Amino acid sequence: MYASVFIFILAGISSICAGQNNTCNVFPKDKYIEVGESITITCQSSCIDGKIYWTLNNVKFNSLSKTLNSTHTVLSLSNFTHPSATLQCHSAKTHQVIGGTTIGTYSKPRNISCTLHHTYQEEAGVPDLLTCTWEHQMHLSVAVTYTVEIFFHLEREMILHCKSQETKCTFKEVIASPTDSVTVWVNANTDVWNVFSDNCTFKLRNILKTLRPKELDVTEKNPGHLVVSWKRLSPLDPCDCEVRCSKVSAKGEIVECDRNEIENTSTSIPATIRHWSIFINNVESCSTYTFSVRCALEDALWSDWSKEKSHLTKPHKKGVSVDLWRKVSELGKNGLRKVHVMWMVIPSTCEGTFKYTINQTTGVNSKLCGNTTCDVDINQDAQRITLTVSHDKGFHVEKSVYVPAVSESLPEVTDIRTSSNDNIIQVSWKAPVQPVSKYVIDWTHNGGQYYWKESSYTNATLFDLLDKKPYNITVTPLIDDKTGQSAQAVQVCSRFGDPDGIAIRVEADHRSASVSWDTTSQSECSGAVINYTVYYYEGQNGPVLNVSVDSKTKNVSLKDLNPDTQYTVYVNATALTGRTKSSERKFTTKKFDPRLLTVLIVSGTIVIILVLLLGLCFAVQWKKFKDKPVPNPSLSSVGVWAAQNQQKRICFQPFSNPSESPCDTVYPENSQSTPSLVTGSETNTASDYTEDYTNSGMTLAPHLQDESPVEPVVMPPSPGESTALISSEGSPVNPYRSQSSVESPVPRATKQIKLVSVKQQEKTPLKTVYVTLDMIKQDHGR
Template sequence: TKELMGIMTMSELFLPFLFPAGPHVICDVYPKDLYVEQNSSVEIVCQTSCSNNGKVFWTLNGIHISESLSKTINATHTVLSLRNFTQSSAAVQCHSSYGDQLLGGVTIRTYSKPKNITCVLHYDVNKPNGVPKLFTCSWEHHMDSSQTNYTILKYVNSNSSVEICKSQGVNCTHNSTRLADDILDYIIKVRAKTQYWETDSDPYVFDPHSITKINPPKNLKITPSSEHLSVKWDPDEPRCQVKYYKVGKSTFWKLVAGISVFTIEEVESCINYNVSVRCASERGLWSEWSPEKTAFTKLSRSRIRMGLWRKVAELGKNGKRKVHLMWKGIPSTCREAFLVKQVAYNDNTTTGNYTYTSCGSSSCDVDVDHRSHRLYLTVSDSGALLDSVYVPAVGDASLPEVWSIKTTKSRMRGVIQVSWNVSEKPVSSYIIDWTHDGCRYFWKETTFTNATLFGRTPYNITVTPLFNNISGHSIHANPFCSSMGVPEDIDVKVEEVDDKSAFVKWDIKSQNPCNDVDTYTIFYEAQGLQHNVSVSGSEDGVWLKDLKPNTHYNVRVQATGDNETNMSSKVHFITNKYDPRLIKALSICGGILVVLVLSIGLTCAVQWKKFNDKPVPNPRLSSVAKWLTQSHAK
């Protein structure tokens, strides 16, 4: 073939220089230091002069290459052809099958073209928009850029190019270009060059006006109101986009044409919105986003689900009633101050005299007299009305009233079922409110004469009928617990331990006022054997009997009530070796014996002393002596 003929010609030209004639015939592979472009073809020549025997074969990174890729040109030269070579670096070696002889080798390295070129005509960020003064191109190149020199070339025609800028990185900026003045499209190429290879990228064709990028908008100003956010910026541009979002939520974009003001509708109340703007010329690229600004929205009645209610105390001696006004649905993040405006009624007609009370964030206390009143909750700074509630006059018999209320415990734990009778007067709905501490109230509206409450605390429950936004007279239920649980803590102590018995006592502690114990079960274990005894929930101690002397016991107490159980921690004790009563009896007997011995000893000592104290008779004074003397005289 023509390619093989070319290789042969190349071999004939270079062999005399690579392998000089002489007595020593050598083998080798050439060319050396081979660099090829990725996905291109490469041919390697193996000189086999030193090996006339055996078959020539090739390996790539130690792996045999197909024989179909190798061609023998003549007796001393073999050519390897590799197509679409992609490996970044590979070792190719030529071998002879005779003695598995290595004839030579070469390392092939590949390089790639720069790709994904993008160019932008832009402005100095500190200067106004006008004629672009900067030209920046960037590209991708999967090579070691620190060893590569890049040049951006602008082609005036197919044969003539002009260097725009040079770089050793994958981007380059030219700060004195007149490219923006060009009307026609033109071509840009990026040339990459090292000491071993050189390559040009594919051409990048663009219209100067389509790659113009203006500076971000400035002087961004956001004005919040109760219903929307008003956004303004400088300067006016043909196209702009407004980006806004809540922290951690989805981002929204709105396209604005030819103006520098935009209104963001349907914003949520009392929340931070981050806003930024970017613009573009008629055909150019989008600018960078302006620095984000944060705006806090105001409270909007139409954006919240407002709930307003009140608790009315009995009429005091001073002729006043305390009304605790409370509301829900207003986000806790709102910063608005609230004001209560109240007006009294005389014969269903307002007096026209309003009184005002400043309030907290979720409740307010006001005083009213015996007459009926309406209380209006408003926003202090704007006066916007949020809601109102009615307080009936004392003893007004024309208003609806609930006469009886019933609370029952459901089979489900933690559930209270409340029911009441139907009012004799027309009613549109009922408000049921409940509290467990008199400070925090919960309430809901229903059209039924029953409701279900959840919780395991003793609730004070009130039901109030409503008709046409006017509240009637309320009825109260006694404190009621939905269920009775067991105490959280059981403290166990062991007292009065004998050899065969011990008294176990316990104390209970609980943060839940709704708790009760049906039974206590005492588990005690020794030497792997477990026993238990149960007592009533009213007990706080029990005697454990028939224990083994001198034995280590573990004891626990389990409380059971309302389908709940709780177990105490283990407590250890050791029974005595002997019955304390025996020791006491022996002690008493020993004491008596000691007293008896001491008494006898003392008696004997006294008698002995008395015996020793008697005088001994003098024999000379004895009458017997006189008799003996007279007999001797005779």
């Protein structure tokens, strides 16, 4: 409250002094405070009209703001814990920033701890180093210098100083009694702030770290028992010691020893005894054990760990454990069954020689076997197979396994279920009706190397499996010292990997492409494909398009592509366990539609065929025309015949049309009349008439309307002409007379051409007559 009034007074004085100075500002500027403290910020808003509002790190708030007058507003922030914050004052009307400041926080050093220790661990003496550490939370990247001060209580005038740029500082050559106490504080100093930690007081006895134990030794006096001993360099008081033990497992892994195996017999040894011992019981045979020791005074700090000491245990009967199992085949045609006997490997680190022997209850001679497996033949009766492991030191271990008879009724588990994840297989089953003591689960990935384990429950977990390998799992119940019937689960993979590999093929068209693919198996446990996705893009950096299909479809047609364009395509196969991508394939669409070329070829072929057929028809018709005989009118006697009758007019009576003129007048050449076709009755044809030409220049004239009918007159033929008519194909009338080589000169005179009507008695086919005026003209010229 007093601070607010003081700030208000300062603001009023500043306003009076400034007169009408319209300024806006926020103060104090760039303030640093300790985390959790309070701070008051003032906004001067003389340059604007109206109210203001505040934002802290761009977040608006007004609940803690208080207005002193029309130009000054105070904001109080209590328990400020932000590492660093930006505070701004805004105009409520225009939302314009009219001023701002930054607030940084700092904290004082905390959790100070100190240790009194020795410079040299291998030499006895008085501790001469004092190392202190602390925590300091820094939010701003500023350089901090730490100063540590230590005040010794018994030596009241002794205050030691230590400077450091880190949160750790060591005082050297400290000479003090372990019974003394010290008070420590840390000062953190920067260019903008300075802070002191709280004072911490320690008893030197409680922060003393003794020398680490040395001369560590491990001996094996009795089989299965180890003795670990060491020497104390600084026997100040009775102290506690801790032994760290580890061993190498059969799989080569380093594991911690069972704490129940370690027996501590040295917790209250007087200070006069400089050697301590700890017994390690029930150690395994042929195993490497490693030990290290550390000690501490009562309520003091632990010393550093001693140097490690390793020891390889000797083989002994209790430490050699034989884990035996067997796999029995079906009864063969020879009445025998093959039994694959197997046992866990005894570590190769064991000293001495081991011998493995198999014996059967049927009295068969013993069989000397290898180090891990042995195959024997048995009949259909029940057998007990015994494995004897002998060592050259004089001890041996025996283990037996039961093989039931073929006809023996045995319990069997049902409903075996498996599931796998990350090379771990979970197996569960349903117990048989008969009481079962436990179960043996064996598994193999190749049928040659087997692993097995026992379980007292109807489930088991198989670890350390090979990656992405199919496993065959068998569950066999045990009844006391006998075995039941084995049941095999469905083959299961330790882990499913990515889908199979993909090989793609592309057939490009004008504006489309057909993409198909095949899968190639990458492993025996490839993931099941859920769907395929075809990705394609144009050019180098075109937009990527995709088409998805189900797992059963292995082809896709890409539509709406650009002609004469290069595309890149690839296929992704997606499964629950991963994804497989094919290699990228480039293809280029065709410039023109191939179907257009096909249509052009077919159309051209059809046109060519039609042209050839049409030409062939014309050729045939032309050949017929050339082969058809055409008479030469210049050699005909019709001219002579016409000359004899040039003054006579030949009339004909139409047969069926009486309204027309009975005679058609034929005018000679000199009449200069226009040639016309002879018209007659519609029922008459050209074959009904015989034409007599008297001049090659004659024309057919229409009959006169005012002439009376004249009876037709047939003129006899002229001398020298053949009166025989040329007949063809049995036709009774031919329009031409027979042509002879005798040429009769015909004088050029005006003669009439008479048409003689000859009525045919029978219907005869029409004949075509070819006459040219030139031919007749040539004939008259001669």
